Amino acid sequence: MPTNRQILLDNRPADTATVNNFKLVSTATPALQNGQVLVRHHYLSLDPYMRGRMNDSKSYAKPQPLGEVMVGGTVGEVIESRHPDFQPGDPVVGMGGWQEYSVADGNTPGALRKVDTTHIPLSYYLGAVGMPGVTAWYGLTEIIRPQPNETMVVSAAAGAVGSAYAALAKARGCRVVGIAGGPSKCRYAVEQLGFDRCIDYCQHPDVATMAAALEAACPDGIDGHFENVGGYILDAVLLRCNAFARIAVCGMIAGYDGQPLPLQNPSLILINRLKMQGFIVSEHPQIWPQALQELSALVVQGKLKPRESIAHGLESAPEAFLGLLKSQNFGKQLVKLI
Numbered sequence: 001m002p003t004n005r006q007i008l009l010d011n012r013p014a015d016t017a018t019v020n021n022f023k024l025v026s027t028a029t030p031a032l033q034n035g036q037v038l039v040r041h042h043y044l045s046l047d048p049y050m051r052g053r054m055n056d057s058k059s060y061a062k063p064q065p066l067g068e069v070m071v072g073g074t075v076g077e078v079i080e081s082r083h084p085d086f087q088p089g090d091p092v093v094g095m096g097g098w099q100e101y102s103v104a105d106g107n108t109p110g111a112l113r114k115v116d117t118t119h120i121p122l123s124y125y126l127g128a129v130g131m132p133g134v135t136a137w138y139g140l141t142e143i144i145r146p147q148p149n150e151t152m153v154v155s156a157a158a159g160a161v162g163s164a165y166a167a168l169a170k171a172r173g174c175r176v177v178g179i180a181g182g183p184s185k186c187r188y189a190v191e192q193l194g195f196d197r198c199i200d201y202c203q204h205p206d207v208a209t210m211a212a213a214l215e216a217a218c219p220d221g222i223d224g225h226f227e228n229v230g231g232y233i234l235d236a237v238l239l240r241c242n243a244f245a246r247i248a249v250c251g252m253i254a255g256y257d258g259q260p261l262p263l264q265n266p267s268l269i270l271i272n273r274l275k276m277q278g279f280i281v282s283e284h285p286q287i288w289p290q291a292l293q294e295l296s297a298l299v300v301q302g303k304l305k306p307r308e309s310i311a312h313g314l315e316s317a318p319e320a321f322l323g324l325l326k327s328q329n330f331g332k333q334l335v336k337l338i
Contacts, residue, residue, distance in 0.1 A: 127332035132160035139248030148173030210236035307331030
């Protein structure tokens with residue numbers, strides 16, 4: 001069995017996460033038991049939710065245990081199998097974590113899933129045709145429920161969730177406006193992802209200027225919004241929402257270091273009779289097949305053109321993760337392991 005390098009959560013952040021919160025170790029890979037599968041990871045996924053798991057605080061999931069491999073999605077290939085449904089060479093997606101190999105129980109529903117890489121690159125199953133894409137699908141179709149010609153907005157527009165959201169909303173006949181950081185990301189959103197407009201939040205760093213930019217980009221107001229960031233961006237969006245607008249809340253990355261994110265004008269929720277709902281996509285396994293089918297079709301048809309930021313080698317994961325939290329990535333953030 002191969003030696004396995006792993007990154008553990010060594011200690012919890014006092015406020016801002018640092019590379020010193022993590023520890024790189026090597027360990028022996030255990031021998032397989034009946035029903036188990038050994039996977040060599042090709043890519044691991046870095047996602048904002050991981051920052052919240054690093055804290056020992058109340059959340060939708062238990063905190064990441066200290067001294068254990070950091071949680072995270074992975075894609076790779078089966079190296080050895082003692083389960084009849086998996087054979088060496090099978091491309092698979094799972095939650096193998098920040099390590100080079102993992103042992104999965106092939107009998108546990110959802111622990112490991114074979115994927116087709118004939119037309120879709122393996123790495124896309126961690127982004128556009130994976131958890132981020134399904135997250136966009138659920139928030140848009142099940143919470144916002146868009147109608148043709150409505151205006152849809154999304155923060156973190158150039159990321160994995162935002163890019164899928166744009167393709168899905170355009171497929172439903174909507175006008176789509178993104179919010180992203182920097183001119184290159186905004187150009188990509190409009191020229192490659194099909195956004196009608198994209199607002200550079202670096203040029204609009206407070207509620208007043210962001211609200212003015214949203215007014216210019218959304219002259220008919222906002223009917224649906226997908227929130228990944230929170231903070232002043234959400235305050236500005238609320239100022240431009242139409243009556244009966246719907247807001248899907250998926251992330252609050254502006255507050256992942258522990259600072260509170262109070263709303264400036266919560267009365268707007270009542271005044272405009274808004275629907276605002278948070279969700280965790282892993283709690284809705286029943287929608288994954290339908291979502292993945294549509295997302296796969298959009299990729300194959302060239303209507304969803306995801307971009308990836310790739311760090312190389314397991315040891316690069318902490319720095320790449322911290323960069324993600326500072327919006328230094330462009331598109332889906334991955335770590336390539338082989």
